[in-house]
Amino acid sequence: MADEFRERLDRALTVDLADLRNVGQSLKSLADAVRSDVAESARRADRALKVGRHEQSYFGDRDRIPEVAALVRRTNGAAEAMHANIADVVTALTETARAVERIVQRYDATQRARLTSTEVNRLLPRVRGGGMS
């Protein structure tokens, strides 16, 4: 299973990345891989702890044991953050791939070589909040 994922990622890069079009396509493939395999893996990991419509816990009876309830809260918090983080990665890769497509559509190779960093950054998705700038 892990090897299959690795192969999927490798296939995403078996193109000539000297061609910027292919870079965009590779990023899109990576986004798809995160959206499907990684997000699904996280969902299954999260689901493995929960049972029933009311999401009882496999740690023990969370309604009767405070320590179980606390562990459930902590675990759910981390899981929710992970789901959201993974979704953000999908968005970032997808939007970057689209930005590459726009760059390719608008500028030929000679023009692209003359683009400034400011011009390119305007076309790329930006970091929100104070995070990773």
Added chain:
Amino acid sequence: MTESPSWEEVLTGISISSNHVQVASSGQRWTETFRRLEMVAERIRTAASRSRQGWTGEGAEAFRDHLEKIAKAIDDIVRHHRSLGPGLHSAAEHLRTATGGIPIPPFFQEEVQSKQGMYSANGGAHDIAAGRVRQYLDENYPHSPEANLQYIETHGGTARSAYQTLVGQYAGVQIPQPTRVSAPAVRAGSVASTTGSTVPKTNPLTTSGLGQTGLGMPMSGMPMGGLPMGGLPIGGLPSTGLPGGDLPSTELPELPELPELEPLPDTGGLAGAGPLGSGGFGGGGLGIGGGGFGGGIPLPDLGPTAQPSAAMTAGQALSGAPTRGTTQAGGITSSTAASAMGMAPMGMGPHGPTGGETTTQLYEDDKQIFGPGDQDLPSGVLD
């Protein structure tokens, strides 16, 4: 549940309502998730590096810096949360030890197993009502009230001890604080219009909206997975320097239905259901035969059987009442049982056998049955 729960409460709250196999499985899947994320970050960096062959210049370097930011965001996500896998594995081990040490009255074995299965299948009703053990003993072993009480105190005490150890261990399980990591995402107006755009190739600047510094807004069809700027509550870790607080729930993008993936391979320690009939302690039959499935979920083995003491069954034999419940290996005769030890030990030191061969055999059987502390006995989960 109180700090000193009854035997029934421990059976309900832990033996029935838990599944260490599932907890371990969750930990393994999270570990795999983080490993996959690391692979994605590596491939992003590879793509950036190889793009140098075709695109150079200041703008190209800005593009590669951007890819590096995404890869680094993934690195941070993994770094902040990867302890989730080992934390869950640790919780699973504590739980496995606890459930393997909670004794089960033989007359409730079937009920406990059945309720365990029901709970694992759908989280359904699973209580063993308080006082039921005492009630059963009073009805079925009426001539040994003191032995009955001793039975409850001993085995209930063992169950309570296992429970108290477990809840203490749960408090110490390392689960990472939830942390939102900012990754480059689209902001309002920074998306090129796909209709009516007339920017010639010789004019390398903006379509409407590019360069704005407003709040990020979702693209149509692509809801943002992040949090609104300016109020990014994080569960304590200052990845963005903003104050901590409770993590609000976020709307996640709707993802398509996917085909079922193959189950992750079992590794040592996960052990799945284990073979049927294996007990929590010792060889076959000592614990409750477990390893079944509840709603397709593999069920863990339950704890050892809490056999009635010789005094209890002797009381039945003397009264002529039939012995109920599970008989011990080797059987017990009334004449020897009457002089046997009053209470079968739970892993305690040996009681001097007072009878003949049968009593000796009973003593030996008790050592096997009531030996949750016997380190030579294999765990209930088989690899």
